[in-house]
Amino acid sequence: MTEPTSRDKLEQLQAARTKVMDEGRPEAVAKRRAFDMGTARERIEQFVDADSFREMGALVEPERSNELSRDLIAPADGAITGTAKVDGREVCIFGQDFTVHGGSIGSVADNKVGRLIQRSVVRGLPMVMMLEGGGHRIQDGMNAAHFAAASPVFNNMCKLSGWVPNVVAMMGQGFAGPTAYASLADFVVMLRGKSTMGIAGPALVKAGMGIDISKEDLGGAKRQAEEQGIADLAVDTEEECLEAVRKFLSYLPQNSAQPLPITACDDPIDRRDDKLLDLVTASPRKVYDMRKVIKIIADVDSTFELKPDYARNIITCFARLDGRPVGFFANQPLRKGGILDTPACEKVAHFIAMCDAFGLPLVSLIDIPGIAIGPDAEDTGLGQRSGRLFFEMGVATVPRVSVVLRKGYGGGYYAMGGGRAFDADAAFAWPTAEICAMSIEGAVDVAYKKYYMAADDPDAARTGMIERIKAQTGAMDAARDFGIDDVIDPRDTRQILIETFASCPARRPDMGPPRVRPISPI
Secondary structure (H helix, E strand, O other), X not given: OOOOOHHHHHHHHHHHHHHHOHHHOHHHHHHHHHOOOOOHHHHHHHHOOOOOOEEEOOOOOOOOOOOOOOOOOOHHHHEEEEEXXXXXXXXXXXXXXXXXXXXXXXXHHHHHHHHHHHHHHHHOOOEEEEEOOOOEOHHHHOOHHHHOOOOOHHHHHHOOOOOOOEEEEEOOOOEOHHHHHHHOOOEEEEEOOOOXXXXXXHHHHHHHHOOOOOHHHHHEHHHHHHHOOOOOEEEOOHHHHHHHHXXXXXXXXXXXXXXXXXXXXXOOOOOOOOHHHHHOOOOOOOOOOHHHHHHHHOOOOOOEEEOOOOOOOEEEEEEEEOOEEEEEEEEOOOOHHHOEOHHXXXXXXXXXXXXXXXXXXXXXXXXXXXXXXOHHHHHOOHHHXXXXXXXXXXXXXXXXXXXXXXXXXXXHHHHOOOOOOOOOOEEEEOOOOEEEOOOHHHHXXXXXXXXXXXXXXXXXXXXXXXXXXXOOOEHHHHHHOOOOOEEOXXXXXXXXXXXXXXXXXXXXXXXXXXXXXXXOOO
């Protein structure tokens, strides 16, 4: 008998590898094509720099030691894991293979994912998860010998938080396990009409609660991106999904110990645009689109909005100023007058935390009538949930600048970081600003009603009080007692922001007491 040569061994290896790759599984690939969806490996190759993906664990076999899994066939155990480069920077990538038992995660696959997360933590590499499938594989999980210990994967994922960017592209069905992964991510993007998220899918909801509901109604992209805000973005195609992930990563460093990725910029620092003077008028009754303000101030074509379809009364977006990534958060007068309610507070609080974790300076553009009031607001727990925004503003260490464009009223002015509320590195106002403790009309009705009602002409007396108070709420009054640093020409905002951030250290020194950690109100 002839002993096998090294070349024979290599041929055997190649045959085994081909068997688990797309070319060795034409029927599985055909099923993907029938639904106009890519395979896990195709998605990875499309996302990363050419020929840069280095897979680990491609040849693993599934767990077969119990009654349900004895004859199981599961190429790569349904999980594609490895490292690659994206725009020249190394990342860790995990892709669920839906063609392998619906993308369910077996015991061996769980070990692969765990090792990848460990690599992300140790090497400080961003984590990108392309998810489509279920949670723990039934064949592996329905016996105590395998399930009792529980996987450490979520414990390990918590170590990623604030250390490396952690991104989930929900590429298809994502109930149960994938949703749990997404809950710990910094950025989640879904596909309209194809992606789902939720604690349990329709079958389990039917079995456990007797409720018939479609997967789209239960956890589709419209529900999760627009109504619940669990997803940061919803797009139409896989190409758009992967491009959104690539763009998100472009604003962030590899990890929080690395400097920001500053890009070359040919947009002049001192560019001035007269459109700002016409866009934001002195009349508080005229609304405008705050997105247009941000786009004029930021580097050309540099904005990337997060959660654009959720809590539309607040805007959160990445942008660049002279090539430097920054985070803008701004009231949106087009929606509810830019008021802060529970969804808006939670949206901007999470955004501030993420920017602070990765070192992006913060710009607060303020035009706010206050924080929402009334029974509907109280039913959402706004009294406590607004505290999360105060908390994140208070613990943030990155440079921040506030600019009051028009209204800066009440607790909302504090929450948005106006004036000295959270020790902004610079606090400005435009000439159109008016700043006071609450709505002037409301203040007059609460504090002075008995006075104007006693007048010969109550309406005229009330109007006179409102006008007199309004006359002392302007930008010049705010500057007179040094409540803000300066009143600026709107057209100079871009240059002033750039110069301010250029002169600030990347982090503020910790001036707090020697505590172990602060406690978020939410």
